[in-house]
Amino acid sequence: MTAASKENNCKTGETQWDLWEVFTQPKTGAPHEHAGSLHAPDREMALQNARDVYSRRGEAVSIWVVPAREISATLPDDSGPFFEPGNDKVYRHPQFYSVPRGIKL
Amino acid sequence: MTELTLEESSEKRELFEKQIQAGEKIEPKDWMPERFRKQLIRMISQHAHSEIVGMLPEGNWITRAPNFRRKKTLLAKVQDEAGHGLYLYCATETLGIDRSELVEQLLTGKAKYSSIFNYPTLSWADIGVIGWLVDGAAIVNQTSLAKTSYGPYSRAMVRICKEENFHKKQGYEIVTGLAKGTPEQRDMVQDSVNRWWWPSLMMFGPSDKDSPNSKELLAWGVKRRSNDELRQRFVNLTVPQAKAAGVTLPDPELRYNEETQDWEFGPINWEEFWQVVSGNGPCNRERMKARQDAHSSGAWVREAAEAYAEKQQRKRAAA
Numbered sequence: 001m002t003a004a005s006k007e008n009n010c011k012t013g014e015t016q017w018d019l020w021e022v023f024t025q026p027k028t029g030a031p032h033e034h035a036g037s038l039h040a041p042d043r044e045m046a047l048q049n050a051r052d053v054y055s056r057r058g059e060a061v062s063i064w065v066v067p068a069r070e071i072s073a074t075l076p077d078d079s080g081p082f083f084e085p086g087n088d089k090v091y092r093h094p095q096f097y098s099v100p101r102g103i104k105l
Numbered sequence: 106m107t108e109l110t111l112e113e114s115s116e117k118r119e120l121f122e123k124q125i126q127a128g129e130k131i132e133p134k135d136w137m138p139e140r141f142r143k144q145l146i147r148m149i150s151q152h153a154h155s156e157i158v159g160m161l162p163e164g165n166w167i168t169r170a171p172n173f174r175r176k177k178t179l180l181a182k183v184q185d186e187a188g189h190g191l192y193l194y195c196a197t198e199t200l201g202i203d204r205s206e207l208v209e210q211l212l213t214g215k216a217k218y219s220s221i222f223n224y225p226t227l228s229w230a231d232i233g234v235i236g237w238l239v240d241g242a243a244i245v246n247q248t249s250l251a252k253t254s255y256g257p258y259s260r261a262m263v264r265i266c267k268e269e270n271f272h273k274k275q276g277y278e279i280v281t282g283l284a285k286g287t288p289e290q291r292d293m294v295q296d297s298v299n300r301w302w303w304p305s306l307m308m309f310g311p312s313d314k315d316s317p318n319s320k321e322l323l324a325w326g327v328k329r330r331s332n333d334e335l336r337q338r339f340v341n342l343t344v345p346q347a348k349a350a351g352v353t354l355p356d357p358e359l360r361y362n363e364e365t366q367d368w369e370f371g372p373i374n375w376e377e378f379w380q381v382v383s384g385n386g387p388c389n390r391e392r393m394k395a396r397q398d399a400h401s402s403g404a405w406v407r408e409a410a411e412a413y414a415e416k417q418q419r420k421r422a423a424a
């Protein structure tokens with residue numbers, strides 16, 4: 001826990017534990033998707049809380065919890081130049097290519 | 106955060122407005138005007154607090170549910186409300202405020218929650234009527250908010266809407282059951298409808314002309330429909346349900362307008378609404394005290410969880 005969270009702790013008794021991001025897989029074969037976040041003191045309780053908060057009706061067959069501070073993400077400001085290399089290569093799409101009429105590929 | 110020059114900030118504002126106009130969602134890391142952030146924090150946290158305080162009037166009847174089926178259902182519903190509170194706190198935190206701060210705002214009375222929860226649950230029929238009318242009104246509001254312009258709020262709403270349908274149906278089942286029951290049961294459910302109808306209409310907030318925040322929130326796409334539009338939609342949906350259930354809505358002025366296809370209703374007692382909002386409802390003090398007590402008497406659970414986590418960590422380190 002950080003010093004700031006200890007301070008909050010004194011004021012209301014609300015424990016500002018680490019923030020965990022929760023990813024759930026709705027069924028086997030499907031990808032894990034971001035469901036939301038929660039606070040928990042460790043990974044074991046993070047998983048239990050994730051089950052109670054994000055899967056009360058069998059919404060998940062598998063859950064990942066990840067400490068939010070461990071996630072690296074692109075920033076909206078950088079995203080233009082960052083994704084640029086993928087934007088100007090039309091030849092990566094099948095529509096770029098011409099095929100003789102009447103041929104099914 | 107770094108200070109932006111005037112030019113930079115007007116550029117960013119333009120981009121933000123464009124995103125809103127195009128119906129794109131604003132995500133946590135996107136630039137947004139401070140006022141947008143503040144209004145969202147206020148609105149989403151109020152919504153979260155309402156879910157949490159909303160557990161109290163219903164929790165009141167868990168030990169007195171008439172049978173095991175009703176008891177299980179009510180427990181599951183109250184647990185859902187806790188979950189909804191958590192989804193919404195989680196959405197609010199993406200705006201850069203800690204949940205601990207939000208909880209403090211609730212416990213110190215700085216933050217508001219829906220005034221409907223300051224009314225008492227006097228009979229078992231109230232549990233049915235709350236599910237039908239209060240959750241019904243919440244669904245109308247939340248279905249509209251599922252299209253809100255802030256991504257995390259919208260996603261929380263979609264999740265909540267899916268679960269609220271069970272709440273409404275279980276409530277309506279109780280209401281129709283009692284309405285077909287003994288004369289005492291029929292009186293009980295009608296009395297309950299009489300008490301909850303008007304407060305349910307007030308849930309949509311002040312009339313558009315008296316709602317200071319509405320215009321801005323609508324312009325930003327945070328709200329998609331005005332308070333009065335949503336209220337009308339709720340009345341239109343509910344009148345046929347009341348007829349089918351065999352209960353009477355306590356409004357002698359309720360009549361169908363063929364032209365607009367709306368059920369027109371009588372004037373709302375806004376004086377009562379403002380009294381309850383400003384802390385003078387029948388249960389405001391009781392609700393706050395119950396929340397504060399729950400928070401302080403639950404402190405040992407949080408401490409135990411923390412102690413356990415520390416112990417596990419020491420064990421892992423030693424192994």
